[in-house]
Amino acid sequence: MFLNIPNREKIKISNVILDFNGTIAVDGKLIGGVANKINNLSAIINFVVVTADTYGTVEQELAGVDCKIINLSKSKEFKSKLDVLNFLGKEQTICVGNGFNDRIVLKESVLGISILQEEGLSLEALIASDFVCKSIIDVFSCIENPYRIKATLRD
Template sequence: MIVEIPGRESFEIKNVVFDYNGTVAIDGKLIEGISESINELSNSFNFYVITADTYGTVKKELQNTKCEVIVIPNSQQDISKLDFVKELGLQYTLSVGNGRNDKLMLKETVLGIAILQDEGLCTQTLLNSDILVKSIFDVFAFLKDSNRLIATLRN
């Protein structure tokens, strides 16, 4: 997806990186409709879910979902997430998260989206994001219709 925003350089989104708990899952359980939403858009984007897997459920919950699951160590999670998106290419990656360990990832990718759902949102992460949304499904709406991104980000 190429996004051309008036007053800003255009950018291309190839990769979408989601945090797991608080973003696509609540208390280790995948939010209903996430697999279907990812699978529907999997021909247009490469999807990744990156997590320390606090509840030990990520692989089971995402087994029928067209995404790659990356489990990171419990220490220095913010650095692990940042290193991962750097490997993908910051200029082609949209990232989504809510926790303190997502703040660097959201700051450095071409588009960082903070999400405020049941788990809450770390203020530092919010300040490092480009957009705040109230639901993970708002992110999928952006991916389906870039005009929503344009309306939110234009000068």
């Protein structure tokens, strides 16, 4: 997927890092429609869910969903979301989150998207983001139709 935003370099997006709780799940339960969106879009973009898995439900909730799960509370390879972002490549990765612990990857990624849903949005995550969506489904809609991103971020 390519993003061509006026007055910026053309960006090739290969990956999307998604936070789990508060972003694609509420209270440990996957938000309706998320599995279908990821499965449909995974043909063009790589989805990586990075979480500490507060509720212990990530594996169960994402069974059958075409994404990689990195559980930071169990990972020997990665200690933080920033480690994952650096491994994937900042210049080709979108990050989506809502929490205080997402602020660094939202700022460091080529495109940081924060969302305000039922679990709230950390002020630090908001400030670190390039833009905000009102739901995770809206984020997927922006990936499906990149002109929405272009319209939001153009000079």
